[in-house]
Amino acid sequence: MTPTRVLVLNSGSSSVKYQLLDMRDGSRLAMGIVERIGEGSSRLRHTPLTTGEPREWTGAVADHEAALKAVAEELAKDGLGLDSPELAAIGHRVVHGGQRFTEPTVVDDKVLAEIERLIPVAPLHNPANLVGLRTARALRPDLPQVAVFDTAFHTTMPESAARYAIDVETADQHRIRRYGFHGTSHAYVSRATAKLLGRAPEDVNVIVLHLGNGASASAVRGGRCVDTSMGLTPLEGLVMGTRSGDVDPAVIFHLMRVGGMSTDEIDTLLNKRSGLVGLCGDNDMREIRRRIDEGDEQARLAFDIYIHRLKKYIGAYYAVLGTVDAIAFTAGVGENAAPVREAAIAGLEALGAAVDPALNAVRADGPRLISPADARVAVAVVPTDEELEIATQTYALVGKNSRAITGE
Numbered sequence: 001m002t003p004t005r006v007l008v009l010n011s012g013s014s015s016v017k018y019q020l021l022d023m024r025d026g027s028r029l030a031m032g033i034v035e036r037i038g039e040g041s042s043r044l045r046h047t048p049l050t051t052g053e054p055r056e057w058t059g060a061v062a063d064h065e066a067a068l069k070a071v072a073e074e075l076a077k078d079g080l081g082l083d084s085p086e087l088a089a090i091g092h093r094v095v096h097g098g099q100r101f102t103e104p105t106v107v108d109d110k111v112l113a114e115i116e117r118l119i120p121v122a123p124l125h126n127p128a129n130l131v132g133l134r135t136a137r138a139l140r141p142d143l144p145q146v147a148v149f150d151t152a153f154h155t156t157m158p159e160s161a162a163r164y165a166i167d168v169e170t171a172d173q174h175r176i177r178r179y180g181f182h183g184t185s186h187a188y189v190s191r192a193t194a195k196l197l198g199r200a201p202e203d204v205n206v207i208v209l210h211l212g213n214g215a216s217a218s219a220v221r222g223g224r225c226v227d228t229s230m231g232l233t234p235l236e237g238l239v240m241g242t243r244s245g246d247v248d249p250a251v252i253f254h255l256m257r258v259g260g261m262s263t264d265e266i267d268t269l270l271n272k273r274s275g276l277v278g279l280c281g282d283n284d285m286r287e288i289r290r291r292i293d294e295g296d297e298q299a300r301l302a303f304d305i306y307i308h309r310l311k312k313y314i315g316a317y318y319a320v321l322g323t324v325d326a327i328a329f330t331a332g333v334g335e336n337a338a339p340v341r342e343a344a345i346a347g348l349e350a351l352g353a354a355v356d357p358a359l360n361a362v363r364a365d366g367p368r369l370i371s372p373a374d375a376r377v378a379v380a381v382v383p384t385d386e387e388l389e390i391a392t393q394t395y396a397l398v399g400k401n402s403r404a405i406t407g408e
């Protein structure tokens, strides 16, 4: 029997999301999430999709290693445990791959060491990704563990977009450049958008807006990324749930010199106490919309700042691409928040983009157009599926390797 299943692990700073997929048809067998790891009141939600009902569990999950072991136990209860001979590989989302990793990669000690070396530029993400890799390896040492990097899709950016205008020697010495993140999503969504338009990815230019807790925009020309809003770390660019996005770097010197803040305090301020939560106390767009509907001015201003930044990036990527065929909204906010889509596109009629309010209000699962039929630039909602994309890339790599070994 050829193993056909792939387990995908997406380890975040305080959560682990997972999916088990059968790659014969890409169907999901189980999925779930462990949240609030290390916070005392952690929660595991496990949904077996072929057998039984969803199960929920709250209690203390001390760290990511404990979280993965709990996930393995839940899967085992449905006969889908990590010891299954049907498991072909485990695919891991790894956020920072630097310049070295441009493709999905089978993980060995050297790869682990490189991911570890990149921790300073992805402090919220790479440590969790490493624990995921090490724990999964310990549980199934015989299985290929494949790292799929958030940065990989962006390695096609030209130097003009990837470099900061700072002293070249200093930048090179410290590998300071713009890497970009959420690449798996930008790749998947730009392709799915081309498909929605009935065209080949090579023939379309797309602006992808990935608006989740972390948020980023990208300009994709003919299937290749030419610019993206995140940089050396996932802090640059759009206003996010808890991250500031772009600020004048001199804000940091000012806070050190005049505000007496330490480097770590400023790091925490910009990564965790800024963005929507810093502006109005809430980072969930549903809550912000509810407050706006009740006339809350602070929530209104936070929303307006979020939209203003988003519009600036849309405008910038129009200019970078020259011709835009589609603007695609994705991730938690992009897929669900109709007012965000409406406000971000409002006023772009002269640039060929508009939103049809009735289409924008439709709630549906699949990719869909929300622009009027005669719009020059299609505006679309295209749900992302990072897990399916990671599983597909993982399975393709493992299949290639096993054919290489067996000489097929």
Ligand SMILES: Nc1ncnc2c1ncn2[C@@H]1O[C@H](COP(=O)(O)OP(=O)(O)O)[C@@H](O)[C@H]1O
Pocket: 211, 212, 213, 214, 241, 283, 284, 285, 286, 331, 332, 333, 336, 337
């Ligand atoms: N129905 C909804 N309406 C508006 N915003 C939503 C809705 N559902 C989710 N969101 C937003 O999506 C965010 C999570 O997006 P997601 O892509 O799951 O983020 P991440 O993968 O970074 O955890 C939430 O914080 C919330 O702001």
Ligand SMILES: CC(=O)OP(=O)(O)O
Pocket: 012, 095, 125, 150, 181, 182, 212, 213, 214, 215, 234
């Ligand atoms: C890179 C990044 O910002 O990821 P997330 O949105 O999952 O935090």
Ligand SMILES: [Mg+2]
Pocket: 212, 213, 331
């Ligand atoms: Mg996400």
